[in-house]
Amino acid sequence: MDSIKDLVDVFLHLDKHLNEWAAQLGPWLYVVLFAVIFCETGLVVTPFLPGDSLLFAVGALSQTEGSPIDAALVAPLLIVAGVLGDAVNYHVGRAFGERLFRNPASRLFKRAHLEKARRFYEKHGGKTIILARFVPIVRTFAPFVAGMGEMSYRRFAIYNVAGAVVWVGSLVALGVRFGKMEFVQKNFHYVTLGIIVISVLPIAVEWALARRAAARGGAASDGPA
Numbered sequence: 001m002d003s004i005k006d007l008v009d010v011f012l013h014l015d016k017h018l019n020e021w022a023a024q025l026g027p028w029l030y031v032v033l034f035a036v037i038f039c040e041t042g043l044v045v046t047p048f049l050p051g052d053s054l055l056f057a058v059g060a061l062s063q064t065e066g067s068p069i070d071a072a073l074v075a076p077l078l079i080v081a082g083v084l085g086d087a088v089n090y091h092v093g094r095a096f097g098e099r100l101f102r103n104p105a106s107r108l109f110k111r112a113h114l115e116k117a118r119r120f121y122e123k124h125g126g127k128t129i130i131l132a133r134f135v136p137i138v139r140t141f142a143p144f145v146a147g148m149g150e151m152s153y154r155r156f157a158i159y160n161v162a163g164a165v166v167w168v169g170s171l172v173a174l175g176v177r178f179g180k181m182e183f184v185q186k187n188f189h190y191v192t193l194g195i196i197v198i199s200v201l202p203i204a205v206e207w208a209l210a211r212r213a214a215a216r217g218g219a220a221s222d223g224p225a
Helices: 003-012 014-025 028-042 052-061 071-101 111-134 138-148 151-176 182-184 189-221
Strands: none
Touching: 003 052, 003 182, 014 028, 014 052, 014 071, 028 071, 028 138, 052 071, 052 151, 071 138, 071 151, 111 138, 111 151, 138 182
16 A cells, blocks of 8 residues: 555656655666656556656756756657657567467456557557557557557557657656746646646546447347347
């Protein structure tokens, strides 16, 4: 239970924790940031890592006085991390595919997450690789699903690079733009919470629509033949 509380605290107070990590790690903070974005996009077992909120926090922190973070340096670095993460995820999906998700009760490879990404992919096609960047969990599994499917790596790579540039660039830029605002600095946890809510909103809407469709289908099947 304490580990969950600690994880929530990290998510909501990334500004405080980034400052602490920067003081402790110095330039190695860039390596940690690179690793977090790479793992969040590249490993299907780490969809819980911060993505959107971390990028915004990095941009915002770069605007504070005496910050060790340079937005002009960290943004390209994290774009590379996102591209490499998706590329690794694609190749793992192509090489192992369904084998990793054969056990429906697996706590490590959750079938529900895979199916969610698959539905998203079927609905939006190739541009899923770009759109999914802004949807937690889906962005972790979308490259894996693309690797399992018929998308060529050349086509995937185009969407991959474009998605990483738009995702990292836009969120770091938003952090830079609003990082100096007094409201953001004093209420960063609320801003972070808002980013998380907006990020998961597409999943919530999709879930609600799926529940409604299932209910209608059940009602129709119970009606007179």
